[in-house]
Amino acid sequence: MTVKTKNVPxxxxxxxxxxxxxGLSDEHLCSLSDAKNFISHKKGQILYYEGTxxxxxxxxxxxxxxxxxxxxxxxxxxxxxxxKGDFVGYTSLIGEDVYSTTAxxxxxxxxxxxxxxxxxKVMSEDVEFHRRITQALCKDLxxxxxKLTDATQKTIRERLAMTLLKLGDSYGVDGxxxxxxxxxxxxxxxxGIVGTATExxxxxxxxxxxxxxxxxxxxxxxxxxxxxxxxxxDFYG
Amino acid sequence: MTVKTKNVPxxxxxxxxxxxxxGLSDEHLCSLSDAKNFISHKKGQILYYEGTxxxxxxxxxxxxxxxxxxxxxxxxxxxxxxxKGDFVGYTSLIGEDVYSTTAxxxxxxxxxxxxxxxxxKVMSEDVEFHRRITQALCKDLxxxxxKLTDATQKTIRERLAMTLLKLGDSYGVDGxxxxxxxxxxxxxxxxGIVGTATExxxxxxxxxxxxxxxxxxxxxxxxxxxxxxxxxxDFYG
DNA sequence: CTTAAAGGATGATATTGATCATAGATTTTG
DNA sequence: CAAAATCTATGATCAATATCATCCTTTAAG
Numbered sequence: 001m002t003v004k005t006k007n008v009p010x011x012x013x014x015x016x017x018x019x020x021x022x023g024l025s026d027e028h029l030c031s032l033s034d035a036k037n038f039i040s041h042k043k044g045q046i047l048y049y050e051g052t053x054x055x056x057x058x059x060x061x062x063x064x065x066x067x068x069x070x071x072x073x074x075x076x077x078x079x080x081x082x083x084k085g086d087f088v089g090y091t092s093l094i095g096e097d098v099y100s101t102t103a104x105x106x107x108x109x110x111x112x113x114x115x116x117x118x119x120x121k122v123m124s125e126d127v128e129f130h131r132r133i134t135q136a137l138c139k140d141l142x143x144x145x146x147k148l149t150d151a152t153q154k155t156i157r158e159r160l161a162m163t164l165l166k167l168g169d170s171y172g173v174d175g176x177x178x179x180x181x182x183x184x185x186x187x188x189x190x191x192g193i194v195g196t197a198t199e200x201x202x203x204x205x206x207x208x209x210x211x212x213x214x215x216x217x218x219x220x221x222x223x224x225x226x227x228x229x230x231x232x233x234d235f236y237g
Numbered sequence: 238m239t240v241k242t243k244n245v246p247x248x249x250x251x252x253x254x255x256x257x258x259x260g261l262s263d264e265h266l267c268s269l270s271d272a273k274n275f276i277s278h279k280k281g282q283i284l285y286y287e288g289t290x291x292x293x294x295x296x297x298x299x300x301x302x303x304x305x306x307x308x309x310x311x312x313x314x315x316x317x318x319x320x321k322g323d324f325v326g327y328t329s330l331i332g333e334d335v336y337s338t339t340a341x342x343x344x345x346x347x348x349x350x351x352x353x354x355x356x357x358k359v360m361s362e363d364v365e366f367h368r369r370i371t372q373a374l375c376k377d378l379x380x381x382x383x384k385l386t387d388a389t390q391k392t393i394r395e396r397l398a399m400t401l402l403k404l405g406d407s408y409g410v411d412g413x414x415x416x417x418x419x420x421x422x423x424x425x426x427x428x429g430i431v432g433t434a435t436e437x438x439x440x441x442x443x444x445x446x447x448x449x450x451x452x453x454x455x456x457x458x459x460x461x462x463x464x465x466x467x468x469x470x471d472f473y474g
Numbered sequence: 475c476t477t478a479a480a481g482g483a484t485g486a487t488a489t490t491g492a493t494c495a496t497a498g499a500t501t502t503t504g
Numbered sequence: 505c506a507a508a509a510t511c512t513a514t515g516a517t518c519a520a521t522a523t524c525a526t527c528c529t530t531t532a533a534g
Contacts, residue, residue: 071390095375138332144381152432153308195389
């Protein structure tokens with residue numbers, strides 16, 4: 001169930017400092033603080049559905065959100081995972097379009113909802129903020145270009161190895177000789193990131209485990225051999 | 238060879254009206270006109286290479302430009318084709334990054350080059366223009382999401398059928414019962430759009446031809462049965 | 475606490491599509 | 505105009521991976 005907790009003022013919000021809201025004037029921070037809603041979400045809840053109209057922007061304070069498209073065969077293609085400090089749903093809002101994706105909670109999350117008017121107002125008044133957004137969009141486009149190229153030109157094994165390394169970068173907790181990916185994803189969700197069938201992920205993960213590239217700790221994956229995975233993920237290595 | 242022709246002033250440029258430059262003030266148009274370079278490019282020439290630093294933005298007046306990434310296996314993944322009115326290379330410029338793609342001429346083109354400073358100045362001074370750019374970026378992101386999803390979830394046959402339909406939309410010349418795709422692409426380039434091997438494209442195209450979905454007119458493809466292709470391109474049809 | 479549902483694992487099988495090889499057709503170039 | 509280069513075409517083969525089926529394990533729900 002969604003729980004509206006007492007609003008933490010944006011001025012005091014820690015995750016803000018990692019977000020595009022960093023650098024806003026006090027005035028704009030206050031108008032955000034006033035207008036926003038701070039809401040706790042449980043795993044599985046839905047932030048928005050593909051095809052519906054954006055009413056505002058979500059700003060992730062904690063937890064993880066998956067943003068995906070549902071393909072015509074019913075499978076989910078995960079476009080990205082959003083965590084602390086990330087904005088969700090702003091492209092559709094700014095692009096004045098319906099949501100091109102669906103967003104659901106993967107790990108219990110606390111998320112601020114900033115209404116459309118407030119967000120657009122800040123954006124139009126703070127040129128620097130607008131510029132940061134534009135830049136972020138450009139970076140995102142670059143990332144998507146790489147994803148598309150990888151999707152068509154790399155094998156599933158390579159893409160899975162890459163995916164693990166990237167998850168390690170974003171959610172990794174480093175140990176002595178290993179890195180635990182500190183997020184629980186089902187095999188189906190990993191398949192949704194890689195863009196493959198669930199069974200294939202299961203098989204390849206056991207192969208990686210047999211080859212001592214990774215191991216399982218409960219529901220989490222531990223990377224044992226980063227270089228090995230990197231070698232696998234590249235075409236020539 | 239690149240030929241610098243007499244600059245057509247932006248005020249009088251027809252293709253401008255289809256571009257994001259539409260709606261600029263006379264003052265900004267003039268500063269563009271003064272700073273830009275109008276250059277004729279021949280097929281095969283290169284606008285920029287992946288990994289190099291953007292020095293400005295290209296605005297296509299006529300002709301066709303392909304924008305692609307080179308995968309680690311050496312194959313080209315075409316990200317998009319740009320034609321009259323399209324901007325090329327602005328994401329890397331705005332994102333303050335090196336080019337993420339390479340751009341080359343597919344059909345003889347006339348292209349304006351607007352230097353970085355001029356472009357950024359206009360962008361910072363004209364909020365509306367900035368907003369249009371931001372919106373275009375959002376749309377582009379939406380397009381890339383669809384492309385990624387299709388790349389992982391659709392078959393090559395489906396993607397090729399889709400590609401033909403989209404090329405028809407962008408470059409089609411309608412006849413009585415058919416639509417000629419009025420652009421010359423090699424099978425290798427089509428493969429680069431679809432994200433597959435050249436041989437596969439050749440085989441599938443002959444299959445489509447045998448099934449009377451398309452025919453060849455010289456080096457161009459004519460769509461005979463749009464609905465048939467649409468049915469093929471969808472998962473359930 | 476028992477049952478149902480979801481997730482994970484594994485085998486068998488089929489198919490798609492990549493790769494390699496070769497050859498003809500067309501275009502470009504010296 | 506001849507030679508080289510590029511493009512198209514087609515066959516043969518093979519590997520990767522999707523799909524289907526089944527079973528076991530874990531988690532969630534009544």
